[in-house]
Amino acid sequence: MVWATDQSWVLIDTTVRVLTQSAEVGSKLDHLLESFQQTTGFADESRTFRIAAEPDATAVYQNDDRLASYQSEDGALKYLMVEVNRAAIRQSPWFAVHAGVVQHGESIIAFPAVSDGGKTTLTSACLLRGFEYLTDEALVIDDSGSVVPYPRPLALSPWSCEKLGLEPGQGERLYTPRDLDADIGTGGPPTDVVIPTYGTGDMVLEKLARSAAVEALLTRSFNHYKNAERAFRLSTELARRVNVWHLVLGDPLETASLLYDRLG
């Protein structure tokens, strides 16, 4: 097979390589992963993906395994982003928690995932309200307690796009931080953990005991089981130095404004 593009990026600490047959698909991919550093480093076979044009479909391969095929190139790219994300988080050498994270100056605010979704919408709303982007997926904490940016593209549903005043796609649409006029944050020690829940009334932001962050982080961790002692140490150390909040979610943009005014 002839490959039009062959590019590699570093996501968290993992090199992911993608080959495409179509230069146009390669260009779209380049846009979607523009927040990550490109590299010429080695990606092993399990982290090498191929997007191939077939007679009636666009197929995604992981090494030589055909994972899925789609009628549209955009469908294949969305699927590829899911697989690339999975590979990056699975390989993460650091403690990783399912959460959105935004930054404004020295303030770094993490939202551990809500059980029935919403963190990508809230993260996107925060970017539109002036926060910098760190991730909508994984709060990655290195061994010194600092957040490692993981600024993957944000997948927004038509409902989310409507709420945020963005142009919707068919199904989920991928937005890069630049598409939302947001910069990438530099990372650093988290200052606030905000635990969101859905409510039917007014938005509320109220302080919680710091110990609430320990449970929020550990129970939403992707990889605590790999090194339980390290996960517990980092969670408790982080909990001791952050402010912990309970947030009853309202309209996403209004909620983001509340966070900007109170915590940003």
Added chain:
Amino acid sequence: MGGPIRRSKSSILEAEVDGDLSLYNPDSSQVTVLNSSASEIWKLIDGSMTLTEIVNRLAESYEVNPDTIVDEVQQTVSSLTEAGLVETTD
């Protein structure tokens, strides 16, 4: 009131955060947060004391009648048992 109460065989990790004690059972991935009075009870669970003995020890420390704290201690031990953190013996 039964035999000695002991901690579960799992290696429970513990750390204090702002006066609350966080306990983490890596085997079940469960996190339990204890307030200061529950922490006192947890610290006395060493496999040698029965519930009655724990109640008496705490009553002596705080100079209160054991009858006034027995329900709270019983309830805390039940919660710790449900969370898989302690085991009671007959």
